[in-house]
């Protein structure tokens with residue numbers, strides 16, 4: 643399992659310490675949740691924080707944009723050092739164009755689906771994607787409970803990927819713990835995001851290890 647701890651639950655007064663913990667851990671990526679207060683009912687942080695994190699981070703940044711018109715920010719996300727740029731299907735009027743623009747900027751392209759958006763919305767773009775991110779909570783906040791229907795949804799997405807011959811991998815975001823990670827792993831997930839489970843743990847590196855299944 644690819645494990646992508648979410649910076650959203652880190653201690654913002656000690657970001658460098660928490661990023662060094664990620665460097666020393668078995669985490670594969672660092673998940674970066676950018677929120678604009680319009681697409682989701684919360685505001686997190688933006689490019690200056692991402693740039694500061696990138697100075698210390700030794701692992702790829704998996705950037706999840708919860709913003710309207712994410713196509714406006716592709717070069718800025720790339721210039722912050724992102725390896726993967728996740729845009730929401732619900733936020734993109736011209737999703738195919740945006741996927742091409744992310745690739746042209748030299749990043750991997752991922753599309754995120756809210757819990758209410760069916761996987762069939764990706765039928766016509768799945769072949770060009772590197773990753774699909776399924777939200778297993780409604781986006782906007784860390785620390786929410788995993789939505790159980792995500793397990794079946796992961797199976798449906800896996801079936802779409804196999805049927806189309808897409809190379810896309812599947813990442814799950816929200817409410818991931820050592821109890822929910824095996825459920826999505828069994829349904830075909832390749833990667834998980836974990837925020838509060840990792841950063842609220844007494845031993846965050848052990849929490850990360852428990853997701854490496």
Ligand code: DX5
Nearest residue numbers: 648781782784785817837838
């Ligand atoms: C929610 C974010 C998540 C969040 C996950 O809108 O996209 O990445 O950080 O937090 P947990 O793991 O606490 O549910």
Ligand code: ZN
Nearest residue numbers: 675706815835
């Ligand atoms: Zn996220």
